[in-house]
Structure formats: structure tokens, C-alpha cells
Amino acid sequence: MAPNQKKSADSEYAAFEFHTKKISIVGIGRDILDKIHKFPFPVQQMLGAKACAVEGRIEKGKPATGLTSLDCSCLFYHFYLLLCRYIFHEHMYSITKLLTTSAWRRFLQMFQECGFEVYIRREIVKVDAPEKTKAERASDNQRKVCYK
Numbered sequence: 001m002a003p004n005q006k007k008s009a010d011s012e013y014a015a016f017e018f019h020t021k022k023i024s025i026v027g028i029g030r031d032i033l034d035k036i037h038k039f040p041f042p043v044q045q046m047l048g049a050k051a052c053a054v055e056g057r058i059e060k061g062k063p064a065t066g067l068t069s070l071d072c073s074c075l076f077y078h079f080y081l082l083l084c085r086y087i088f089h090e091h092m093y094s095i096t097k098l099l100t101t102s103a104w105r106r107f108l109q110m111f112q113e114c115g116f117e118v119y120i121r122r123e124i125v126k127v128d129a130p131e132k133t134k135a136e137r138a139s140d141n142q143r144k145v146c147y148k
Helices: 002-020 032-037 041-059 075-080 087-091 102-113 136-145
Strands: none
Touching: 032 041, 032 087, 041 087, 075 087
């Protein structure tokens, strides 16, 4: 009975820390850190690392990427569906402030609705495109001939 109680207590403690533990980062603005604290602890660690990676980009003399929206083409953004160093860089050192309240809410809502299942349930959705007209098909074929 004692090992089961210990395991149960450890599990409860891990779950408690998962939702309540907060990271501490030097050099990141309080406004960004407060938003990061709303995520589960493992996500806080990933976001904190990406926010800190901006300083490395600055030291190497890399400019802001010129993003105009929260859609980045980097692997981290597409793999984890989270803010990446390029978005943080654009927000912190550019005129364009991408991380609005609604932007943070969008990323946070993803975890509040389904937790880490967001990574399990990710799948391709087939969208039926409307049938092309005869004129559209002829136009497509004409373009193909011109480019060959």
C-alpha cells in the first residue's frame, strides 16, 4: 500500500507543478514573461528558450525577419505550434508588434482546450475544392504549355 501512496503523491505533485510552476528569465520584459507564465511549465520552458534566443540573434548581428503576421516558416513554429525566436525578435526589436493580447490568447487557448493532445490530434484535413469549369481547365492547360 505504501508504494502506491508514494506514487500517487508524486503524481499529484508533478501535476501541481505542471500547472503552477513559473520560470524566471533575466532580460525578458515583464509583459512577455507574464504572458508566458499562463502556459503549462514545459511550454514556458520552450517559450523562454526561444525568447532568450533573440539575444543570440542580436549578438550575431541578425536583423528582425520582417514578419507581418504570426505565421513563421521555421521548423519550431510548425512542429510545436508555438511562438518562435523569429516572432519574438520581430516583436521585441522591430516596429511591428505581433504579440497582441489576442495573439497570446490564440496560442494559450490551444492548450486550454485540449492540453498536449494538440500534438496527438494533429492531422491533415481534406477540403473539397469546387470543380473547375471547362474554361478554367483550358486556361490551366494553356499555362502549362507556355512554361514548358
